[in-house]
Amino acid sequence: MHKVNLLPPTATQRFRQKRTVVVWGKLLPVIILTMLLTIGWGQSTAARIKAQIEGQLSLTQRPTEIRQVHQDLKAQFRALNRMQTEQVELRSRFSPLVVVQLLHQLKQDFNGKLQVTSIDFVEQCQPSSASKASSNGHVTLQMIVDGTTNCSDSMQRIREAGLFCDVKLGSALELVDPNSEALRFTLRCEF
């Protein structure tokens, strides 16, 4: 059995065109509806997840506070350290009291054979560059001892104390009195 299309080709084409329009016309509302549903789902999901995030963040309130306190305390500790260092750096690094204590000990050890007639302490007053300088200052000691042996012994003791980077004679040994062995001399000690 043979089928015969008696419609003219233009009519067939118009019919197909109309059918295409009808198909698209039915498809588009579905597509738009799907789009709207997707948007609705997306928005509601995002809102739900944001609520979950808020819930999670509320759990971190205490740890966040602790972290903040921790950071503040660390900053405070650093500031205290800085202040302590600054205070130490601004004050005399080498205390003249140490020199006096050393001389007091020496006098006791020499049983009155050593006499300190003058102590002259000079410190370079530049805190920031003090550490870079070769010498931070010096102490000039005028002393009187009995005999040259005691003179060299006292010098040796001062060197061995380890307070100074250099200890040297600042003057010649002079007899205080022609009738005695007492010698007057000056020591220059660099620190």
Place this chain on the structure above:
Amino acid sequence: MNVSFKKMQVHLAGVSVVIVCASTAYVFGVRPALQAKEQLQQTIVEVEHLRGLAPVLEGEVAALTSGIEAKTKSIQASYPIETQSGQPLIGTVSKLLSARDIELNNLREESDKATGEVTLVLQASSEYANMLHFLSDLRRLDCPGRISGLTLTPLDPLGQRCSARITVKFYPAAILAI
């Protein structure tokens, strides 16, 4: 041909609408949901990390608190002598001198306005022990001072009393403030 072209136009329009709808759905629906999900995962990781860190931080906070207390006490103990606020340093030094029974012969103050440094040059006499206590006091002032010069000379043959010429440079800008 004309009909076929029109049919093609309909398809094109339909496909365009589909593309626009799909893009809109992605931009306003899918993407916010995916972003929120990713953000949630990140938040969960951070929260877990932070909650795990909390006990450690609490321990460190306790250690830091006690460390700060100890350091504050140590600094205050190192420099217990307070300068009189709002008064010149001469006043504080004079008080220290009289507290140690030291006779003041001469006192000169030089201040550098640019740096705020104050230099005191003083000549005084007393017993050795008192003078040494005074020098120690100068180092324990809350206002940092640097003894830049000191000349000690005995005043009697026994060496009980001495005369001292002391140069101290003070840095009032760095007064201890805890």
